[in-house]
């Protein structure tokens with residue numbers, strides 16, 4: 001039997017989670033919504049073992065994540081945090097560095113196509129990343145994660161700084177990433193986005209409830 005890509009089994013982290021369980025399969029996305037402070041961002045940090053979960057509570061490809069080398073885990077499961085980090089440097093440098101660290105090659109033409117799909121058709125490789133607008137920087141951070149082609153993408157409010165058109169672009173790209181076998185867990189507060197994307201887990205203190 002194929003195990004799920006990511007599985008949370010009875011995760012208890014007082015006072016945030018009590019016996020929290022859900023799974024995410026390859027080719028699937030799930031959105032997480034819920035009131036501020038219920039632990040949505042914290043949960044994503046447990047999933048990449050930034051915070052260490054109790055043994056046996058978080059599984060990646062059928063392995064307890066506490067038994068996986070954290071760097072290797074974070075190569076396969078990439079988090080774009082709410083307060084993402086861009087290097088001081090050009091757009092191309094920002095996209096290229098994490099690929100090179102993983103021993104992967106960088107193609108500006110692939111990157112440029114992706115950025116165009118994200119509503120940044122005019123962006124130049126040599127443009128300074130810190131001079132882009134907040135919304136443009138957020139899409140650059142997402143493009144950087146997508147170019148890594150991780151097995152699982154963890155997105156913390158990836159469209160919080162986007163207008164409707166660009167939110168739709170992001171949604172389309174995540175649907176395609178999942179259609180190609182990726183798995184995505186995505187925190188969102190946007191009711192229209194939750195409606196459009198579906199597959200919502202509503203997080204309350206003490207558990208996850210399907211809507």
Ligand SMILES: Nc1ncnc2c1ncn2[C@@H]1O[C@H](COP(=O)(O)OP(=O)(O)OP(=O)(O)O)[C@@H](O)[C@H]1O
Nearest residue numbers: 013014015016035036037038039040041042043051
């Ligand atoms: N490792 C941890 N263990 C237990 N509690 C934590 C841990 N890290 C953060 N917290 C607390 O958990 C609470 C939830 O924070 P978190 O940022 O995860 O909420 P959130 O649901 O993502 O909120 P928002 O929607 O406002 O982004 C905060 O009060 C934080 O201090």
